[in-house]
Amino acid sequence: MRRSLHVIRSIAPCGGGTSVSVPELAGALSRTGRYANRLVAFCDPEEDTSSYCVPDADLSILPWRPWELLSGSLRRRLHELVASSDIIQIHGIWEPQCMAVGRLASTAGVPYLVSAHGMLDPWAVRNKRWKKWFYSLLIERPNLNRAACLRALTQSEIGDYRAFGLTPPATVIPNGISIPQTAPDAFFEQYPGLRGRDLVLFLSRIHRKKGIHMLCRVWASVQPSFPDAHLVLAGPDYEDTLRSVRQLVSELNLECSVTFTGLLDYRGKWSALCAASMFVLPSYSEGFSTAILEAMAAGLPVIATHQCHFPELAPVGCGELIEPEPVELERALRRLLTASPAERREIGARGRSLVEREYSWAQIGEKMADVYDWVLGGPKPACVLDGDASPCDPTTR
Numbered sequence: 001m002r003r004s005l006h007v008i009r010s011i012a013p014c015g016g017g018t019s020v021s022v023p024e025l026a027g028a029l030s031r032t033g034r035y036a037n038r039l040v041a042f043c044d045p046e047e048d049t050s051s052y053c054v055p056d057a058d059l060s061i062l063p064w065r066p067w068e069l070l071s072g073s074l075r076r077r078l079h080e081l082v083a084s085s086d087i088i089q090i091h092g093i094w095e096p097q098c099m100a101v102g103r104l105a106s107t108a109g110v111p112y113l114v115s116a117h118g119m120l121d122p123w124a125v126r127n128k129r130w131k132k133w134f135y136s137l138l139i140e141r142p143n144l145n146r147a148a149c150l151r152a153l154t155q156s157e158i159g160d161y162r163a164f165g166l167t168p169p170a171t172v173i174p175n176g177i178s179i180p181q182t183a184p185d186a187f188f189e190q191y192p193g194l195r196g197r198d199l200v201l202f203l204s205r206i207h208r209k210k211g212i213h214m215l216c217r218v219w220a221s222v223q224p225s226f227p228d229a230h231l232v233l234a235g236p237d238y239e240d241t242l243r244s245v246r247q248l249v250s251e252l253n254l255e256c257s258v259t260f261t262g263l264l265d266y267r268g269k270w271s272a273l274c275a276a277s278m279f280v281l282p283s284y285s286e287g288f289s290t291a292i293l294e295a296m297a298a299g300l301p302v303i304a305t306h307q308c309h310f311p312e313l314a315p316v317g318c319g320e321l322i323e324p325e326p327v328e329l330e331r332a333l334r335r336l337l338t339a340s341p342a343e344r345r346e347i348g349a350r351g352r353s354l355v356e357r358e359y360s361w362a363q364i365g366e367k368m369a370d371v372y373d374w375v376l377g378g379p380k381p382a383c384v385l386d387g388d389a390s391p392c393d394p395t396t397r
Helices: 018-031 073-083 096-108 122-126 129-145 155-163 186-190 212-225 241-251 266-275 290-297 326-338 341-358 361-375
Strands: 002-008 035-043 058-063 087-091 112-115 149-152 170-172 198-203 229-234 258-262 278-281 302-305 319-322
Touching: 002 018, 002 096, 018 035, 018 361, 035 073, 058 073, 073 096, 087 096, 096 112, 096 129, 149 155, 149 361, 155 170, 186 266, 198 212, 198 266, 198 290, 198 326, 212 229, 212 241, 212 326, 229 266, 241 258, 266 290, 278 290, 278 326, 290 302, 290 341, 302 326, 319 326
Parallel strands: 002 035, 002 087, 035 058, 087 112, 112 149, 149 170, 198 229, 198 278, 229 258, 278 302, 302 319
Antiparallel strands: none
């Protein structure tokens, strides 16, 4: 059986959606019976990795010592893993392990794919743009252009690849989802005072790009009209954003209508989704939100921005698709909070049906395996698009 290697910076739960979706992808590929998969992730010195696992795939946890990616024992170990693989998928960009694995694969003659996971979205490219301009000129763009194929999570991400001046063929293969069979009651066990309330759930990293400050300001305008409504902000702090969000909640006198849960484990996450009345993610930049898939799978109406790259929300009628603007967010919240529970259930049911139909990991695994087969000399799948791009300066986007 052919061997596939996946490389990611981290699968720590605080790492966001990729810490879930990448292990799931590796497992889904293994379950096709066409590839034996290994996932390589790196860990920080203080990180407890004892609970990490990748169902149906092998896992290698390496110490995060970036200086050893150029020379040393870490590079030698990576070389062994690369050389023993038939194909490689690098998850993420802008990080030293991506460059190191790309170069090792090129030297060893092993083809590799790259999944940017939304990191070339215009908002993301503009963030720290001068640092990224220099890095992309010397390292990132050459590394990406040597890829056998670029995997995009959305059609929009194909455009991001091309706007960045990348010429390899590309394919759109989104993330999938595994829906649990039971609904745990852990959320109300921990927060009994919220039982019976209309819970508006934000489930993501606490980061400024997620529009969380805007959400709090809008909540201050909306909540007085809906005294039974309560905003739940669930997720880990990122880049010390939590401090400013807590301060804003205090300034707006929202302490009685906002609850911070911190990072939720698997059981806690699905319990919060099952307890909620609706889901909101007013993000300025997303690759492909696993949280939106999870909310739809839980049967929740969803409020999301166009920048979340989930255009199916509007035509399917499973939520509100808005621009990341306070006026639009307020209108969407008021529309769903005004809707009856029966109406919300109907909206949510349409979303769950879409997820079950289009986003199962079994389907995603087969599509990814088809692309791997093509890279290794097989027939070209219909989902692969030929390369066509013109070089550009990413800092001008």
